[in-house]
Amino acid sequence: xxxxxxxxxxxxxxxxxxxxxxxxxxxxxxxxxxxxxxxxxxxxxxxxxxxxxxxxxxxxxxxxxxxxxxxxxxxxxxxxxxxxxxxxxxxxxxxxxxxxxxxxxxxxxxxxxxxxxxxxxxxxxxxxxxxxxxxxxxxxxxxxxxxxxxxxxxxxxxxxxxxxxxxxxxxxxxxxxxxxxxxxxxxxxxxxxxxxxxxxxxxxxxxxxxxxxxxxxxxxxxxxxxxxxxxxxxxxxxxxxxxxxxxxxxxxxxxxxxxxxxxxxxxxxxxxxxxxxxxxxxxxxxxxxxxxxxxxxxxxxxxxxxxxxxxxxxxxxxxxxxxxxxxxxxxxxx
Ligand code: GDD
Ligand code: MG
Numbered sequence: 001x002x003x004x005x006x007x008x009x010x011x012x013x014x015x016x017x018x019x020x021x022x023x024x025x026x027x028x029x030x031x032x033x034x035x036x037x038x039x040x041x042x043x044x045x046x047x048x049x050x051x052x053x054x055x056x057x058x059x060x061x062x063x064x065x066x067x068x069x070x071x072x073x074x075x076x077x078x079x080x081x082x083x084x085x086x087x088x089x090x091x092x093x094x095x096x097x098x099x100x101x102x103x104x105x106x107x108x109x110x111x112x113x114x115x116x117x118x119x120x121x122x123x124x125x126x127x128x129x130x131x132x133x134x135x136x137x138x139x140x141x142x143x144x145x146x147x148x149x150x151x152x153x154x155x156x157x158x159x160x161x162x163x164x165x166x167x168x169x170x171x172x173x174x175x176x177x178x179x180x181x182x183x184x185x186x187x188x189x190x191x192x193x194x195x196x197x198x199x200x201x202x203x204x205x206x207x208x209x210x211x212x213x214x215x216x217x218x219x220x221x222x223x224x225x226x227x228x229x230x231x232x233x234x235x236x237x238x239x240x241x242x243x244x245x246x247x248x249x250x251x252x253x254x255x256x257x258x259x260x261x262x263x264x265x266x267x268x269x270x271x272x273x274x275x276x277x278x279x280x281x282x283x284x285x286x287x288x289x290x291x292x293x294x295x296x297x298x299x300x301x302x303x304x305x306x307x308x309x310x311x312x313x314x315x316x317x318x319x320x321x322x323x324x325x326x327x328x329x330x331x332x333x334x
Pocket of ligand 2: 108
């Protein structure tokens, strides 16, 4: 079975981290997010993954030089220009010659949904498309779904205005689709699956949905990206991953609590790191204090960073004391 993974977004809300690394290639507890997602696809019997890339394909080629990820063969479908979600799915599916039932996943989510069960649900319903659904507190930033008792979608509203729907169940970003869905998507045309294709399928009564309660998080914001990392090291999930990456030099006098230290990092003497992610290549001087920080760059001696996001080429001065800052600021960074 094929899967198309959408990795073409700009990662705007995670800047400056995403200025140097596309969001799906950022590590979550020292494993690239895309690798988490593709392993889950692999355990459901997916054998080929098509990465739908809207722009800047090079980091993906470099990240998987042998053309495989988690043991699964990758195909790269690079759009001539970003085609939006449906345009990207159609481009990727045609590129890979998909002609059978296939899976689609947004590349910026992390979840434990049983994809084989989603495929079985889809086939059992004889649906043309099936969505995975998850409950959230505030659905305003998502595609909100109303579903009947037998699992057929009655309404799909992308980013609803306040009061537009009472449902708190959202599109969790994993779909099973029949190849006939491609007939709804003209070649090389910008098109949104959420705003155009799904509402059309709802009107025809051919879109099903399976709600589940298992782990799900959209990693697109600094707070949720941090949360996704910490959930993987503290036993919040059944999976517990290592919190220290290879080739990191951590001083024995550093105190590290509930944090992830990436590969090829330096953590100096007397550092205090709490609820933070030190990303690959980051360098922390001596006595640096991090609290709820995401750091890719260099932090000099005695600096303190609370609720901060530091990009790859940033250098934080000695004794700096920053709270809730992004460096470089996303508006100034190129
Ligand atoms: N290849 C390609 N080309 N990929 C794209 C493009 C494009 O032009 N535009 C967006 N994507 C990818 C993004 O990288 C992401 O993986 C996925 O498509 C969804 O786009 P986002 O921009 O992240 O959308 P969202 O987070 O606002 O909403 C989506 O996800 C929610 C769940 O997290 C929607 O699918 C919502 O309905 C859903 O609830
Ligand atoms: Mg998203």
